[in-house]
Amino acid sequence: MxxxxxxxxxxxxxxxxxxxxxxxxxxxxxxxxxxxxxxxxxxxxxxxxxxxxxxxxxxxxxxxxxxxxxxxxxxxxxxxxxxxxxxxxxxxxxxxxxxxxxxxxxxxxxxxxxxxxxxxxxxxxxxxxxxxxxxxxxxxxxxxxxxxxxxxxxxxxxxxxxxxxPQVEFEQVKSQFVFDNLTTKQGKVLEVRGLPGNSVDRDRSIGFHNVFDKKPGIETVTVVGNWDDGTVQKVVSDAVATHGQFIGMVTQHGTTGLMNALKDAKHPKIPIGGAGENGSLRMIHDGDWTSIARVQSxxxxxxxxxxxxxxxxxxxxxxxxxxxVPTLYSKDLKDGANYSTSLPDNFQAGADFKDCDVVLPFQELLKQTPDNT
CATH class of the missing domain: 3.40.50.2300 (Response regulator)
Structure with a gap:
């Protein structure tokens, strides 16, 4: 000052x-x-x-x-x-x-x-x-x-x-990774959107559809997850119950909920485009899933x-x-490096902006409440 x-x-x-x-x-x-x-x-x-x-x-x-x-x-x-x-x-x-x-x-x-x-x-x-x-x-x-x-x-x-x-590019990169890693180009791909009415939800969906629209043999199914793990788990579970198996999934947020839904349904492994929630990265690493995680910090x-x-x-x-956009690939995940078994599942990993001198250890965050002041 x-x-x-x-x-x-x-x-x-x-x-x-x-x-x-x-x-x-x-x-x-x-x-x-x-x-x-x-x-x-x-x-x-x-x-x-x-x-x-x-x-x-x-x-x-x-x-x-x-x-x-x-x-x-x-x-x-x-x-x-x-x-x-x-x-x-x-x-x-x-x-x-x-x-x-x-x-x-x-x-x-x-x-x-x-x-x-x-x-x-x-x-x-x-x-x-x-x-x-x-x-x-x-x-x-x-x-x-x-x-x-x-x-x-x-x-x-x-x-x-x-x-x-950059939100359109944010989801487009995730979606392209999922498309490139599909084991078959015939089947259904699930899009899990965020909170309706927000610019991020709007732009991310554009990025998803830029990749998957007009792809021969691929049908897209869209559900609304409200960027919430519990909601995502429910809508993904419902989608699997209704539509059967998917060949790939892309969620804007709530990847831990998505992974829990797939685990409960005993769904075969498919490429996942998700976010950087610590719990989802742990499950992806431990289960040897193919994924990309992009972090809205x-x-x-x-x-x-x-x-x-x-x-x-x-x-x-x-x-x-x-x-x-911090980006993590499943092949590079390592406990203690880009996720941690000692942190809560809902902690957003990879959230620092080092070029902006914004590095916030989790212990520092725990001292603060999210309450209005």
Whole structure:
């Protein structure tokens, strides 16, 4: 953290530099060297717009507005942000950290963001319940001088900072791996979708169908798993009972539930495209299944907050940040290296962003609760 004098000088410099730029960013193609921490904040493919704000002295009042709260990923996401924010080198930036979880109601989430804007919060990160409907609240944040960042399930907007992994490509790579490893190209492939109405669910399904649609001899069956292990286990069990054996499966999340369903059904081994839940990696390794696991990291919340703080300091970022997708293959799984028998089954393995200096040991996360604050 700079000294107060340094912050004032930085603010004046930022005001001079950005006087001719709109408050929410400039549509310019920027040299990566001009960006803040370019090794971390890389533009999403196709993104040329940058975003910047006049510097504002800290420490700041900052908030996370979460929506859906019904799975272990959201718990770890909140714990990740709290753990990172309590480290001494980061805590000095926080005058206050507010955590709000609103459920799946769009109006409730917008109202929560509006309340924080009205209360004078400097920056807010949020996982959008819907990719649309946020344009008015984004405009209100702009007028109030509140920096917004949408991450994970991002909004469809070019006016605020977006932080995500490339979702269509995310599922397309998984699906291509499953297709390439099918022992037969005749049969049914199961798609387990996430929470309806979210941009991640929408884009991941596009990636799946980019691979499997119009493949001769392959029929796709789709079920909704809500990104929850218990729900995934039930819908996969029901799908097997209804349709019989599948030649491959791809799930957005809840891979531990999927593996439990296959085990209970005594289903023959098939290629699996899943996520990075620790329990599923253990079962895949122990059972010698063929799989790919791609991780939507809960630490996206930390990178989004780092981005908001950088913008409040007057730094420049790509308007849409694309983070790398941690990917694990069954042939490379090793206890203690990329999964652990000593960790809970629902722990999201492989979730660190080392290029962003975001490494969060599980012991650190356990000290935090997912409660609202």
């Amino acid at each position: 700079s000294s107060l004098l340094g912050l004032r000088v930085g603010r004046l410099r930022a005001l001079a530099i950005f006087a001719a730029i709109s408050f929410t960013g400039a549509a310019v193609t920027a040299n990566a060297q001009e960006m803040y921490q370019p090794q971390c904040f890389k533009p999403m493919p196709g993104t040329t717009k940058t975003i910047s704000y006049p510097a504002k002295p800290g420490p700041w009042r900052l908030a996370l507005v979460n929506g859906f709260v019904g799975n272990s990923w959201r718990i770890q996401m909140i714990q990740s942000l709290k753990a990172w924010a309590t480290r001494p080198e980061n805590a000095k930036n926080f005058r206050e950290l507010k955590i709000v979880s609103t459920g799946t109601d769009v109006a409730a989430q917008i109202a929560a963001i509006d309340n924080l804007i009205a209360a004078g919060y400097d920056g807010i990160i949020f996982i959008a319940v819907s990719p649309t409907a946020f344009k008015p609240v984004i405009a209100r944040a702009k007028r109030a001088g509140t920096v917004l960042s949408s991450f994970d399930n991002v909004v469809d907007s070019e006016e605020i900072l977006l932080v995500n992994e 809960p630490a996206l919340s930390v990178v989004a907050m780092k981005g908001v703080i950088a913008l409040l300091e007057g730094k420049k970022l790509p308007q849409h940040v694309g983070l790398p």
